[in-house]
Amino acid sequence: MSAERVPLTRDRIVQSALGLARNEGLAGVSMRKLAQELGVEAMSLYHHVPNKRALLILMADRSLATLPPSDPNLPWTDRLVKLLDGIFHAGVENPAMISVLASQQLDPTELEASEFSALTLIESVLAILSESGLAVEQRVHVYNTLINLVYGFVLARTQGLALSPTKIAAMDRGRGSGSWESFPALGELLPALDAADPAVDLRFSLGLYVEALAGLLARGN
Template identity: 30%
Template structure:
């Protein structure tokens, strides 16, 4: 990595300064990649390279359940336990080596390897995805944060596809559906949709990993379909219609929620919120475009009216209500009231 006037060089120099001066003390968490992108306005890849270089230099280390912290410890403590293997030694940068291995994917078993579990792997994966986006997630990255060999992860999780399935099940299980759901079918379906919306908002990466043609077998996610279909039972719909109504509603929520991750990435790349970005556009050019009543008569009427709410939450509320209106119309036809 260049250490001159490039963005990565400047960030690296600044973080080195903070560590050397004690501004970032040993054991204190350093800025995450997402925090670096926000503070310096750089791409995620640049932030990732900066932290990787600091790890290579032994200035920072990964602590399970905490993140990347400044290396070093109180005088009574030795090297990070998660990086030390029985009979191993400490390398030049403070990284433990086992036998002839220097902490790579080969060599003796580390203490962290023996303490590893599927639960810890999934917890770390969800944290990385939440903080830095799904693009930052890899088995190697998880191993680095846990202080273990990458290959040791595969004893607990066969691969990334299985990891995503476990992550999906985990986050859907964080907020179980109310039991029982509201008595009315419409209220029940709206409740399910709102729970899904909150889950996607807390975990912006999730919507982009969901598939409705090749769904993952995640029990805590599948229960949403089960409970939605149950709320529609006995209303004159066939099993196929109940399933299609349930999945279509979930697909709408997921499709709109994809923009949580896109907006988070846009904020990182531009350093501006959606409102700030709109304010920075060429107002005169935009107004001329939208004020052409012959080409854009509806936009012209829109510009002359009161300000409207086009936020994701507003679009979600409108869209869910209209989808429930449509399901209600089908139910009415099946019952002879249509």
């Protein structure tokens, strides 16, 4: 007797897509490959998810829904750093999430069953910035800068895109030279640079950025 066929649901589709993204990166997620993973025809997916963009939003929703709520008793600067740090860690687990936020391709009319966690999160970031007293144009600059900063650190962690000193050293040895005498500043920091954690670097960068914002506001913009 054949095994009972597991019903195809939106939840199964999203869960399988998240697995593909973790194993092959966001570029590895396609409706065709997803159908193969689930053992169904590609057209059957469209009864549950209208298109790949909708799928990415649903994937983002799944991760964003796990973020802890913001503590209203904290200063806006602390809440902003904690929220963005949470986005980073969720983005490392699910690259679709940070891609959706960075592209800002969100339309509430496209997904009737979505909880719109991505839209809610964007609203949360912008609501915190609205408390800062920054002008509208400044908030736009700050939002775009911070989201792309987080996006860059997610890429550094998940795809190893940063050119680390170890990679530089390997290239240097490939040229027949292993000496750092010509690069004393780099040589001095080499061990610490190789041991650097993108998550720690991000928190440091966010701290500097929001501190600069607070200083800007204190000077009256």
